[in-house]
Amino acid sequence: MSSYPARFYKVIEYIEDNLPDELDIETLCQLANLSRYHFHRQCSAFFGLPVMSLVKLLKLKRAAFQLAYREHKIIDIALSNGYASHEGFSRAFRKHFGLNPAEFRKSPDWTLWQSQYDPLLKLRKKLMQDRSDFNVEIVDFPEIPVAVAEHRGDPGQLGKTIAKFIQWRKENKLPPTKSRTFNLVYDDPQTTPPQDYRFDLCCAITSPITDNAHGIGNSVIPAGKCAVIRHIGSDDAISEVVNYLYTQWLSDSDYEIRDYPLFFERVSFFPEVQESEMITDVYLPLR
Numbered sequence: 001m002s003s004y005p006a007r008f009y010k011v012i013e014y015i016e017d018n019l020p021d022e023l024d025i026e027t028l029c030q031l032a033n034l035s036r037y038h039f040h041r042q043c044s045a046f047f048g049l050p051v052m053s054l055v056k057l058l059k060l061k062r063a064a065f066q067l068a069y070r071e072h073k074i075i076d077i078a079l080s081n082g083y084a085s086h087e088g089f090s091r092a093f094r095k096h097f098g099l100n101p102a103e104f105r106k107s108p109d110w111t112l113w114q115s116q117y118d119p120l121l122k123l124r125k126k127l128m129q130d131r132s133d134f135n136v137e138i139v140d141f142p143e144i145p146v147a148v149a150e151h152r153g154d155p156g157q158l159g160k161t162i163a164k165f166i167q168w169r170k171e172n173k174l175p176p177t178k179s180r181t182f183n184l185v186y187d188d189p190q191t192t193p194p195q196d197y198r199f200d201l202c203c204a205i206t207s208p209i210t211d212n213a214h215g216i217g218n219s220v221i222p223a224g225k226c227a228v229i230r231h232i233g234s235d236d237a238i239s240e241v242v243n244y245l246y247t248q249w250l251s252d253s254d255y256e257i258r259d260y261p262l263f264f265e266r267v268s269f270f271p272e273v274q275e276s277e278m279i280t281d282v283y284l285p286l287r
Contacts, residue, residue: 007032016276048119051063065271068108128237143223146202154194165201168214179206181266234275267284
């Protein structure tokens with residue numbers, strides 16, 4: 001990575017690692033090796049938004065995931081994301097999501113958020129594009145029986161399938177600490193019409209599951225050879241890992257793709273860990 005992007009990579013990494021805390025602008029300036037005056041201008045140019053707007057987006061994303069997929073009290077979510085009061089948190093949340101925290105928890109709607117989040121998505125992809133140090137390993141993946149929740153249709157509605165799957169796992173005492181978690185990635189959401197999008201949520205099981213009200217079924221991830229990259233960081237940049245496997249790595253290797261979709265194993269989860277600490281193993285099935 002060139003020295004100029006590396007400066008800002010350090011800044012965003014520090015922000016993510018210290019997100020719940022009061023961030024010191026002087027520390028950020030030192031990381032970027034810039035004066036306060038130049039720091040704000042160059043951060044805005046590089047990030048695509050002011051640095052404190054970036055901080056607010058990261059905090060609100062974490063809070064939204066906690067509201068949608070976890071059962072923490074709203075005041076605890078506010079405090080853990082650096083807000084001094086329920087009222088201040090609610091005002092900020094409504095501004096970005098169009099709903100107050102309680103309304104969002106009842107029926108999560110990410111539509112308004114997506115348009116405001118776009119600068120951060122572009123930033124993370126740009127930072128990942130500067131990388132050239134992907135470590136690819138070839139492994140023999142074992143057969144794993146899984147319970148599967150199939151998502152079919154608009155990827156913007158994936159959150160509802162995730163919430164349903166989380167609830168089923170809770171009812172069946174299969175948390176991620178006891179049961180490995182996988183995603184089967186059939187389609188690229190950037191190139192697939194929303195109505196045709198397919199994505200499966202899976203967890204490892206030791207015996208077949210029975211019929212249930214959540215529509216969770218039985219499946220198997222087959223044994224076979226795979227190329228795998230361990231991705232540490234936000235899902236916002238995981239498409240760059242996938243693109244690298246499908247293009248540069250595959251063209252430079254002697255392998256061919258097996259007739260099974262790309263899949264992820266979720267090793268550590270956001271929002272339990274910061275986005276910068278998420279661990280996802282990306283598997284490309286080979287023959």
